Amino acid sequence: MIDYNSILSDGVKSLAPSGIRKFFDILEEMTDTISLGIGEPDFVTPWHIRDAGIHSLEKGFTKYTGNAGLAKLRAEISIYLSRRFELNYDNPDQIIVTVGGSEAIDLAIRSLVNPGDEVIVPIPSFVCYGPITALSGGTPVYVDMKADNEFRLTADELRAAITPKTKALILPFPTNPTGAIMERADLEAIADVLRGTDIMVISDEIYAELTYGQHHVSIANIPDMFERTIYIGGFSKSHAMTGWRMGYACGPVDILRQMLKIHQYAVMCSPTTSQYAAIQAMSQGDDDVQSMRREYDMRRRHLLAGVREIGLDCFEPRGAFYLFPSIKSTGISSTEFCERFLLSEKVAVIPGGAFGASGEGFIRMCYASSLSNISIALERMERFVKSIKN
Numbered sequence: 001m002i003d004y005n006s007i008l009s010d011g012v013k014s015l016a017p018s019g020i021r022k023f024f025d026i027l028e029e030m031t032d033t034i035s036l037g038i039g040e041p042d043f044v045t046p047w048h049i050r051d052a053g054i055h056s057l058e059k060g061f062t063k064y065t066g067n068a069g070l071a072k073l074r075a076e077i078s079i080y081l082s083r084r085f086e087l088n089y090d091n092p093d094q095i096i097v098t099v100g101g102s103e104a105i106d107l108a109i110r111s112l113v114n115p116g117d118e119v120i121v122p123i124p125s126f127v128c129y130g131p132i133t134a135l136s137g138g139t140p141v142y143v144d145m146k147a148d149n150e151f152r153l154t155a156d157e158l159r160a161a162i163t164p165k166t167k168a169l170i171l172p173f174p175t176n177p178t179g180a181i182m183e184r185a186d187l188e189a190i191a192d193v194l195r196g197t198d199i200m201v202i203s204d205e206i207y208a209e210l211t212y213g214q215h216h217v218s219i220a221n222i223p224d225m226f227e228r229t230i231y232i233g234g235f236s237k238s239h240a241m242t243g244w245r246m247g248y249a250c251g252p253v254d255i256l257r258q259m260l261k262i263h264q265y266a267v268m269c270s271p272t273t274s275q276y277a278a279i280q281a282m283s284q285g286d287d288d289v290q291s292m293r294r295e296y297d298m299r300r301r302h303l304l305a306g307v308r309e310i311g312l313d314c315f316e317p318r319g320a321f322y323l324f325p326s327i328k329s330t331g332i333s334s335t336e337f338c339e340r341f342l343l344s345e346k347v348a349v350i351p352g353g354a355f356g357a358s359g360e361g362f363i364r365m366c367y368a369s370s371l372s373n374i375s376i377a378l379e380r381m382e383r384f385v386k387s388i389k390n
Contacts, residue, residue, distance in 0.1 A: 015131050018354070034373045036365045037348035039176055039322070041240040046288040049239065052280035053273045061272060067264045069097025069248070070275045076282035077248055085208065085218055087231065089250045096260055097270045101206045101234035101247035106132050107259040108202045108230045108249060109168070113138035117167035122153045123356025125172045126204070138167065144358035147326065150315050151180035155189035162193070168200045171219055174207040177355045177364035178324040179317020184217045191222045201229045207320040209238035209289050212297045214318065227252055237320070238289050239281045244274040296321050299367040299374055306378035307365070310385055323365040324352065330388045334360055345380035
């Protein structure tokens with residue numbers, strides 16, 4: 001009898017399962033539920049983008065592409081980033097097309113981190129940064145962002161976390177799960193801390209198109225930051241293309257070459273059909289993005305007003321499609337709140353602690369759901385919160 005525990009990787013065994021999955025597993029066994037949990041657009045990929053993928057299949061474009069992605073797609077990504085965010089990645093070798101933004105994050109971390117290196121990870125944030133760093137032999141250094149600062153990373157917090165071992169900073173804005181953003185002044189303060197160091201920035205900007213009331217600014221736009229930034233983008237959130245698994249990384253050629261080597265050995269290339277659809281999204285999808293953003297904004301304001309009316313404290317998120325209200329006034333933990341809310345009222349939300357220790361006392365609510373569902377969820381939440389406080 002094989003003792004699998006003795007032969008498995010110690011690094012993998014030490015990883016805790018994602019705190020998000022537990023609630024999805026419960027949700028799958030229930031009926032008549034409303035999910036404000038999964039971070040996925042409820043929109044179907046726009047037809048003209050789907051049609052481009054279908055057309056590529058009809059034409060028989062089913063072979064491998066070059067490892068870095070179709071030249072046409074990389075050109076369109078370059079044009080798009082220049083048009084939308086004033087970022088100039090003109091050299092094709094500065095862009096790699098990846099299997100979702102998640103692969104791009106993995107490639108960036110693995111290309112930079114040696115055993116013993118430290119990577120600064122602001123939390124609460126997306127769940128993958130720390131585990132990938134650990135699997136690469138590095139040490140994630142978690143920095144607690146605070147509700148009082150609208151969950152922004154401050155220059156003082158960053159400065160306090162830097163040591164001689166710091167290799168990289170993860171900058172995940174707009175942020176999942178809080179909806180926090182960084183404005184230009186915030187980024188300039190971060191840049192002041194980083195100048196004169198060799199610390200790289202892995203800037204996960206997958207939600208760049210989903211900001212409300214202001215235009216997104218990238219850390220790569222700040223003087224002296226372009227050459228030290230690995231920009232992570234994708235199509236899942238902005239163009240409702242989660243299942244197509246399309247993302248990209250942009251950055252200095254010397255680093256992208258190393259990332260490409262891992263990509264070559266691990267996946268060879270991104271899905272060909274998805275790449276043809278992505279060309280259409282990059283070149284003709286701006287109106288779709290604007291339409292979806294307007295709808296998200298309406299839902300955002302509706303959900304925020306409803307949560308505050310219930311009596312829960314919540315700052316106004318200005319990015320992504322998440323609300324991050326405090327449930328500390330209920331006197332129970334985030335996990336208990338979410339479990340009881342799901343089982344008693346059949347509404348799924350995610351405990352803030354799943355996104356880092358500083359998320360405890362909060363819950364993530366995703367408003368990528370219909371206004372009708374959001375309204376029903378709010379009615380059920382009001383009833384649930386009253387039952388706890390009574």
